[in-house]
Amino acid sequence: MKYVTKLLKGNEAIGEGAILAGCRYYFGYPITPQNEIPEYMSRNLPAVGGTFVQSESELAAINLVMGAAAAGGRAMTSSSSPGVSLMQEGISYMAGMEVPAVVVNVVRGGPGLGGIGPAQSDYFQATKGGGHGDYFTLCLAPSTAQEMLDLTILAFDIADRYRCVTIILADGLLGQMAESVEVPLDYKPREYKKDWIMDGCKGRPPRIVRSLFLDPAELEKHNFHLSEKYREICKKEVRFERFKTRDADIVLVAYGTSARICKAVVEMARADGLKLGLLRPVTLYPFPEKEIRKTAERAKALLVVELSMGQMVQDVKRAVGDACPVLFKGRTGGMVFTPEEVYQSVKKIKIKDEG
Numbered sequence: 001m002k003y004v005t006k007l008l009k010g011n012e013a014i015g016e017g018a019i020l021a022g023c024r025y026y027f028g029y030p031i032t033p034q035n036e037i038p039e040y041m042s043r044n045l046p047a048v049g050g051t052f053v054q055s056e057s058e059l060a061a062i063n064l065v066m067g068a069a070a071a072g073g074r075a076m077t078s079s080s081s082p083g084v085s086l087m088q089e090g091i092s093y094m095a096g097m098e099v100p101a102v103v104v105n106v107v108r109g110g111p112g113l114g115g116i117g118p119a120q121s122d123y124f125q126a127t128k129g130g131g132h133g134d135y136f137t138l139c140l141a142p143s144t145a146q147e148m149l150d151l152t153i154l155a156f157d158i159a160d161r162y163r164c165v166t167i168i169l170a171d172g173l174l175g176q177m178a179e180s181v182e183v184p185l186d187y188k189p190r191e192y193k194k195d196w197i198m199d200g201c202k203g204r205p206p207r208i209v210r211s212l213f214l215d216p217a218e219l220e221k222h223n224f225h226l227s228e229k230y231r232e233i234c235k236k237e238v239r240f241e242r243f244k245t246r247d248a249d250i251v252l253v254a255y256g257t258s259a260r261i262c263k264a265v266v267e268m269a270r271a272d273g274l275k276l277g278l279l280r281p282v283t284l285y286p287f288p289e290k291e292i293r294k295t296a297e298r299a300k301a302l303l304v305v306e307l308s309m310g311q312m313v314q315d316v317k318r319a320v321g322d323a324c325p326v327l328f329k330g331r332t333g334g335m336v337f338t339p340e341e342v343y344q345s346v347k348k349i350k351i352k353d354e355g
Contacts, residue, residue, distance in 0.1 A: 069100055107172065250276050313328045
């Protein structure tokens with residue numbers, strides 16, 4: 001495959017990846033710090049025969065996505081924290097209807113209206129369903145502009161493969177940061193059989209795509225079906241990155257922007273002779289529980305580093321159990337740690353000498 005190198009903001013890389021993936025329908029409403037995504041789509045989507053609509057609200061955006069996806073199109077919306085909160089009812093409907101789509105959340109500080117600084121405080125919302133009912137959304141967490149493109153392409157494939165909503169969870173720092181991105185020139189989106197879509201009755205039996213089941217037994221059966229699908233996703237779609245963990249006494253666990261910072265911390269520690277490593281979840285749902293448990297069984301301590309008051313740390317502790325101590329380093333409200341700040345926290349960790 002041939003590539004061209006482009007200097008793109010992370011938000012622009014998402015737009016580029018979406019168009020390459022075959023997204024032809026974008027609906028969204030402006031909110032910082034993700035506005036470069038709708039700007040990019042408004043400029044470039046019509047050129048490939050796509051449709052861009054700036055909706056009157058986030059509520060309208062997610063319902064427009066629902067309609068386009070139910071008709072068989074690859075559709076996407078993007079927003080930031082409070083805007084994504086407004087979309088949760090529609091996302092729950094889509095999960096129940098098994099309508100595939102991609103939702104991008106470029107996280108800002110919260111709760112409430114918060115501020116436009118980067119944060120990772122929407123982890124619970126993205127990984128635990130977010131809306132009402134028994135469902136999950138698959139969640140991908142890029143850490144570079146290149147991954148903003150690559151994981152967007154993957155998000156559309158996963159959404160169609162499992163008929164699910166896939167969330168890309170980034171943050172304001174990744175969205176605004178410009179980096180060199182290798183863009184494939186001759187990428188061809190994978191096509192999936194969609195024998196369930198609402199494409200008009202053409203002499204075929206009627207189709208029903210719904211999330212309303214008035215018979216409790218029927219609704220329970222549907223929930224069991226969804227649960228089985230999520231189990232399959234958890235078996236097949238776990239993704240993560242290891243960085244110098246093989247001999248590490250202390251392992252950092254971080255994703256997205258925090259993971260970028262932690263890679264620099266690992267290099268600083270190694271230069272000082274301290275055996276430090278990093279395990280980076282790429283899928284936040286499904287969460288790499290088994291890999292974290294294996295890491296904890298070899299390491300003497302884990303330090304979870306995230307831009308929140310401690311959300312992912314709960315999943316890490318559940319995975320680790322009593323294998324080793326799990327500690328936490330966090331900042332919030334749009335504040336971002338420096339590598340030196342994290343390194344100071346690492347050096348304060350007291351580990352037992354097995355010798």
